[in-house]
Amino acid sequence: MKAQSQAAGQGHDLGIDKKVVLVTGGTRGVGAGITRVLAELGAVPVVCGRNPGEDTDVEFVPCDVRDADAVDEMIRGIAQTHGRLDGVVNNAGGSPFALAADASPRFTSKIVELNLLAPLTVARAAHAVMRQQETGGAIVNVSSVSGHRPSPGTSAYGAAKAGLDNAMTSLAIEWAPQVRVNSVVCGAVLTEQAHLHLGDDDGVAAVGATIPMGRLAMPADVGNAVAFLLSPLAGYITGSTLTVHGGGEKPAFLAVATADNQV
Numbered sequence: 001m002k003a004q005s006q007a008a009g010q011g012h013d014l015g016i017d018k019k020v021v022l023v024t025g026g027t028r029g030v031g032a033g034i035t036r037v038l039a040e041l042g043a044v045p046v047v048c049g050r051n052p053g054e055d056t057d058v059e060f061v062p063c064d065v066r067d068a069d070a071v072d073e074m075i076r077g078i079a080q081t082h083g084r085l086d087g088v089v090n091n092a093g094g095s096p097f098a099l100a101a102d103a104s105p106r107f108t109s110k111i112v113e114l115n116l117l118a119p120l121t122v123a124r125a126a127h128a129v130m131r132q133q134e135t136g137g138a139i140v141n142v143s144s145v146s147g148h149r150p151s152p153g154t155s156a157y158g159a160a161k162a163g164l165d166n167a168m169t170s171l172a173i174e175w176a177p178q179v180r181v182n183s184v185v186c187g188a189v190l191t192e193q194a195h196l197h198l199g200d201d202d203g204v205a206a207v208g209a210t211i212p213m214g215r216l217a218m219p220a221d222v223g224n225a226v227a228f229l230l231s232p233l234a235g236y237i238t239g240s241t242l243t244v245h246g247g248g249e250k251p252a253f254l255a256v257a258t259a260d261n262q263v
Contacts, residue, residue: 014231017042020082021230022075024065024122025092027053029191030142033219034089034226041227046078049092065092065118068125075125084133087230088126090119090164091142094193095157108156115160120167127171127179136178140229141168142222143183145245165241172239180238182229187245190216212247 021038025031026047035058038045047053048063063074079085093115098107123139130137144161151158165183172181188198188207194216198204208215225244228234 012041014041014227014233016087016227016231019043019086019230020078020084021045021087021089022078022085022122022126023047023089023091024063024119025049026058026089027051027055027060029193030186030189030219030222031089031091033191034091034142034223037220037223037227038230043087043227043230044082046082048074065122066113068121071118071121071125075122075129079129085126085129086133086135086137088122088137088139089142089226089230090122090139092118093142093157093161095154097153099153100155103156111156112160112163115157116163116167119164123171123181127175130179131175133178136180138180138230138234139171139182140226141165141181141183142226143168143185143241145185145187145243145248148185149249168241169239176238180229180234182234182237182239183241184222184225184229185241185243185245186217186222187211187243187248188216189222190218210250211245212250215246217244217246 016038021043023031023035023045026035026045027049031047032053032055035045035047039058046059046061048061048065050062050064052060061074061077063070065071075085095111119141126137126139141164143165146154146158147161147165165185168181168183175181190204194204198207204216222244225242229237229242
């Protein structure tokens with residue numbers, strides 16, 4: 001695999017210094033990567049989840065984002081503690097592999113609840129605070145390419161992400177100009193959970209080789225994109241998707257076509 005991405009890091013000024021940003025599911029994987037990037041850029045990340053992560057320097061608030069009452073209490077608490085809430089990153093989500101014919105109705109509803117309804121619940125609660133602030137706020141949803149192409153084995157997840165990206169475009173119109181709402185659409189990301197879908201190291205490397213950039217995304221790649229959308233540099237960007245997938249997937253027909261001019 002090619003060299004890994006690095007976070008934007010200290011020394012770069014995106015204008016988010018001391019901005020208070022909630023990152024849901026920010027204790028591991030992509031969420032932890034986003035949190036690290038924000039902290040390195042001078043923001044004040046607050047992470048939520050069921051259990052605290054290993055980074056004890058980051059403020060942690062226990063919260064099940066599927067519980068609307070718990071979400072309201074968390075958002076109020078952050079606003080009271082810090083005096084404001086400048087950004088929200090709806091990162092909590094995911095799905096184990098389950099073929100649609102084998103998945104129970106309860107399983108399907110839980111996946112949709114976590115990946116679609118919960119981010120909308122968090123966004124609504126955050127908007128109630130942000131709309132009263134002179135500088136408004138910004139919300140970034142961490143979405144997936146699974147919502148924009150077939151997602152066999154995770155069909156409910158893909159459908160939920162597609163719904164989230166569509167809802168984002170509506171919220172951006174309803175809440176402008178005080179609150180900007182955007183999505184980062186992620187491809188495959190190398191986290192501690194990657195092996196569950198991709199297999200061992202050889203499987204991860206093989207998948208990386210199919211991506212034009214020659215590797216999976218690192219959590220910092222996603223974090224850098226999120227930081228940009230939260231920043232004043234993206235002050236005129238709302239209702240948009242920023243795709244972070246290393247160039248995407250090569251069309252399958254190219255692997256079997258016999259023409260001499262194949263990529």
